[in-house]
Amino acid sequence: MAELDNCMNCGKLYVRVTRTICQDCYKEEEKKFRIVYDFMKKRINREATISEIYEGTGVEEELIIKFVKEKRLRANQFPNLNYPCERCGDPITDGKLCTSCSKTLTKELEIQDEITAIEQRIDDEDREKVRTYFAIDKTNK
Numbered sequence: 001m002a003e004l005d006n007c008m009n010c011g012k013l014y015v016r017v018t019r020t021i022c023q024d025c026y027k028e029e030e031k032k033f034r035i036v037y038d039f040m041k042k043r044i045n046r047e048a049t050i051s052e053i054y055e056g057t058g059v060e061e062e063l064i065i066k067f068v069k070e071k072r073l074r075a076n077q078f079p080n081l082n083y084p085c086e087r088c089g090d091p092i093t094d095g096k097l098c099t100s101c102s103k104t105l106t107k108e109l110e111i112q113d114e115i116t117a118i119e120q121r122i123d124d125e126d127r128e129k130v131r132t133y134f135a136i137d138k139t140n141k
């Protein structure tokens with residue numbers, strides 16, 4: 001459904017359909033993608049890193065990273081297209097986190113789940129104790 005929104009890129013009001021940026025910025029991005037892609041197509045640039053692409057094309061590194069994240073530029077085609085992990089800064093070619101960080105985060109989530117489960121169990125035990133207490137209390141009278 002179309003609605004008015006501010007462009008994520010330039011802040012201009014535009015009719016939002018599926019993109020988070022306005023038509024002008026989209027066109028601009030497509031143009032830059034072409035430039036980057038044409039640059040990467042040259043055999044000599046196959047192994048360029050993101051900062052080398054930036055030097056060669058003038059396209060912002062952030063935008064190049066966006067293309068990699070959107071898988072428009074594929075790391076298996078261009079082996080040096082990596083960018084820093086959001087947690088530790090290690091080079092990655094996919095998603096936001098490196099494998100070890102996403103493992104750590106999953107582990108932390110699992111631990112959190114366990115804690116919640118234990119807390120839940122303690123709660124149950126407490127209720128059980130309270131129930132037993134009242135049961136004993138009743139029989140004593």
Ligand SMILES: [Zn+2]
Pocket residue numbers: 007008009010011012021022023024025026
């Ligand atoms: Zn815009």
Ligand SMILES: [Zn+2]
Pocket residue numbers: 085086087088089090097098099100101102
């Ligand atoms: Zn990491």
